[in-house]
Amino acid sequence: MTDQQVLGLTINGGEEVTVNELTDAGYTVEFQATSDVFDSTGLTSASGELDESSIENGDEFSYKVVISKDDASVESSLADVKVVNKSATFTDITSYTLRLDSNDSDDVTTGTDDQAADPVLTSNTLVVGETAIVDELEGTNLNGDTEKAITDADFSSSNPAVATVNSNGHITAQSSGTTDITITKGDVTQTFTITVETEARELTNATFSEDEVKLVNGQTRKGLTGQATDQYGDPYFVDNTDGDLTVSSALNADDEVIAEPLKPDDQSESGVVTDKDGKFAFAIEASTDKVGSGDIEVKRNDTVVATVNVTVSDDNTAATHKLELSSGKDLTLDSYAGADDQTLTLQYNGYNADGYLVGPKTFKDSETTDAYSVKSSDSNIVSVGVSDNDNALAKNQLMLMLWVKVLHL
Incomplete structure (x- = not known):
């Protein structure tokens, strides 16, 4: 419903007419x-204007219209009405995210959840005892709006002995097997399959x-x-308390160390x-x-x-340059509240003719020489700033800092 919704009427076998006429x-x-x-008067109204606060999506009622003049009056038969909120009524469920509930502070009963702490599951696989969260439901509503958030959906499991699901979309693995989880919003549904295993998760692969x-x-x-x-195939969190994931140095054919891995500045663990x-x-x-x-x-x-292959050369003449990631996990930034990767840093790196990294671009002292400018193609999404005085860099090296401007719509 929207404000100032008015019931209609016709006369003389279907001729549309307004109350004012x-x-x-x-x-x-x-x-x-x-x-x-009705607005103000409840059961009767001279205008037919509905009171939005008195009706909800899905409500049903009937009404008739009485028209009188002098001593004569005529009334219509009862017309049935069903209230439909087009913005909250969906024609399909187009997407959802399945997250592994990894945060002990989450409340599975009430649905309280720290999204920033829960990794996205890509395999639809749970281990017995784990809980997953159906999150970020979106669909298309009756207004034709796409990617609209869906709230208050219903959830069901075809095989609760394998996995149960509560009213908040929290799926808890009970025993090995498969079950279909169905999401229902109004008259539309979306179903996906959950597989439950008994083998605890282990780190088996890493890619560069x-x-x-x-x-x-x-x-x-x-x-x-x-x-x-x-x-x-799901993301594996490593806190390295047991030193279970290490990175080695690179040795050349003469067993000489040609390159060393460096941990991030904010990482104290080995x-x-x-x-x-x-x-x-x-x-x-x-x-x-x-x-x-x-x-x-x-x-x-x-x-x-x-593994990653490393080759080291002594040719330090730059022939080309590339804008590359200096810090940050990737080039995708999260804008939701509490996200821990809303910024990243880029460097303008030089490479020699054979493609070996020579180093980041170094500016001359003169402000009129080698001048570069930096801008964002859409500052409403990502703001960009330039720093040339970072203590971790040599004097006048170029460093580009990008950060997401979080929008509260």
Whole structure:
């Protein structure tokens, strides 16, 4: 419903007419309803205007119209009305997100949940005892609006012995097997299958954002990222309390160290620490005097789960430049409240003719030489700023800082 909704009427076998036209002609009009739906007067109204606060989506009532003039009057038969809120009535459920409830402070009963702490499940697989959360429901409403948030949906499980689901969309794995979870909003449904396993999640794989890194002596390649996953293909969180994920140095054919992995500045733990989505960041620092090629390995205990090849050269003449990630997990930023990756940093890196990293662009002291400008294509989504005095960089190196402007719509 919207404000100032008015019941209609017709005369003479279907001819549309307004109340004002009838009153101007000397007639008295009264709408009579079977429920208190009218503005101010409840069961009757001279205008037919409905009171929005008195009706809800799905309500049903009947009404008739009595028209009189002088001593004569005529009344219509009862017309049935069903209230439909087009903005809250959906024609389909187009998307949802399934998150693994990994936060002990979440309240499964009431639906209280810390979205920022829950990783997205990609396999639709749960281990016995785990709970998943159906989140970010969207659909198309009767107004034709797409990607509209759906609230107050109903949930059901076809096999509660395998997994139950409560009214808040929290799915709890009970025993091994499969079950269909159905989401219902009004007359539309969406169904997906949950598989429940008994084997605890383990880190089985990690991938790098790049398969090969080329560096010039003394340079550091920042902004490298990795993704840790379990045997089911879902993000695997590593806090490294047991040192279960480590990164090795790269050795050349002469067993000389040509490159070392560096942990992020804000990471005090040794080895690799991931975020909730299994992503981790690291950098590679080339030797100042050794050249050659070798692999940096990510190991789980003694098992190699990922490698990246590193080649170090002594040619430090820049031939090309690229704008690349310096810090941050990836180029995707989250804007919801509480998200921990609303910023990232880019560097304008130089590369030699063979594609080896020479280093970030260094500006001359003169403000009129090598001048660059930076801007965002849409400042309502992402704001951009430039810093040339960061203590971690050499004097006048260019660093680009981007941050998301969180919008509360």
